[in-house]
Amino acid sequence: MSLLGLDTSTAAVAACVLRDDGEAFEFSPEPVALRRRPAHATELMPAVVGVMERSGVAWRELDAIAVGVGPGSFTGLRIGLATARALAVANGLRLRPVSSLGALAQGIDPSGTAVALPVIDAKRGEVFAAAYEGERVLWAPFAARPKGLAERVRKAGLAPLAAGDGSIRFRGVLEAAGIRIPPDESGAHVVRALHVCRLAATAPGEPPEAVLPEYLRAPDAQPR
């Protein structure tokens, strides 16, 4: 089975073709891209077409398209999902939604022995986080203040391994709670589309128009 995967939950853009022979053709951003001004609209389609061309897989040969549905940047997610949905529609394919935190967790601890704590910057002083022990979801994705996340980790008596742009931004608060975070330049901080593809390999496909972002936060506006 050949899969195209993409993720736009952070400021970085990621795309990958996992070919049916197991070979991966990946556009994986540098960690520095997490701190740049987001440019999903200009970067995503060139990245997608780039990995498709490198893989030699034609659109009609794809079996499914996988997409990171967040949580993360609202605008980034909408660009990623609008793109993935239209690609699926145009190719008559199902879409496989994958948690962006789940994909980030895949790169934190390849040995799977530590608790993985993926942390994505949610802006406005908050983070999106989740906790995984191997394949098991300890904490489903949630939004929290960094101090609240640190407190939750402390109370649970965990010493997790964290990564993600949120863990870089709030390193001080999180490390004080015993959370271990790799250096800023570590590749573990980016959401890789290869991991989106791997998680999607067993995920059920959905009609493209039914796949929506996992926002985890309501719009700010109040009814009058």
Added chain:
Amino acid sequence: MAYGPGTRDGVILAVETSCDDTCAAVVTAGGEIRSNVIASQGLLHSRYGGVVPEIASRHHLELVDAVTADALEAAGTGLEEIDTVAVTRGPGLIGALLVGLSSAKALAAVRRLPLVPVDHLHGHVVASTLGPEPIEPPYLALVASGGHTFLARVDVPESYTVVGQTLDDAAGEAFDKGARLLGLGYPGGPAIDRLAEKGDPEVFDFPRSAPGELDFSFSGLKTALLYAIRDLGEGEADRRRPDLAASYQRAIVDALVSRTRAALEREGLRRLAIGGGVAANSELRAAVQALGVPVWVPPLELCTDNAAMIGGAARFLRPLPYPDYLSLDAAARIS
């Protein structure tokens, strides 16, 4: 009729998500509208008294694929029969624009179709070139909506020259703000239009600001309405609401029509097209008929935001070949 570099045989799929309406349409190069689907979020935003960008963007994503599928189905066609994809690139709400742009780019890229990025305002300007009796340049276009109010000279349909514009609020915005002061719902235009039918437009003398030669200004008008309501007192203002609405509407329409008359004279133009949501206003529609020139007033679904007009404008523009548009970005403002 043959214009410009964009004219070619073919079928255009157009997508428009610049504000709060999710729109898709199928238009032919000859100007036939095969379908024009509009999913309005108006009622949703009425609870907030205006368009909330984040809510609009979320709903665009929910609706865009279904609206596109509806447009193809209503046109009796499928993606495989589309020759060109057109999409609004701006101006508008950036998060909203990006949903339509991302979708359109992906749809086009899979089949390596050309893509035409369209200026939303160009769509309004050339809306009357669609349909069985298209307007032919040269003409003057009056575009008045919730986000824009301007007069444009059109000599060739692939471009337009703005000759006058609002310096502050758009005419539709003036309707919305007036409606709010009168305790009416959003969008304000239709609500004021309905209430004005029962009122006397001569009772209150609201200002007709006339800045520059052909420009508009509506911000002082809502202040005048605010003062009038305050001076009347709550009970009396409530009783006089139809008169207030009629007089307020008359002031907006007078400003639009007098500038349009002046622009026709100064530019030496003999044809007029009106567009934008405010072109749905019944008093404006009647008033422009008295200008002494032939007037093209598109049906309502071509006045408010729609994708048919985006496809209509795309007919006159040079498409970007694949893969030149892959890195195309939306633009909240277009200079």
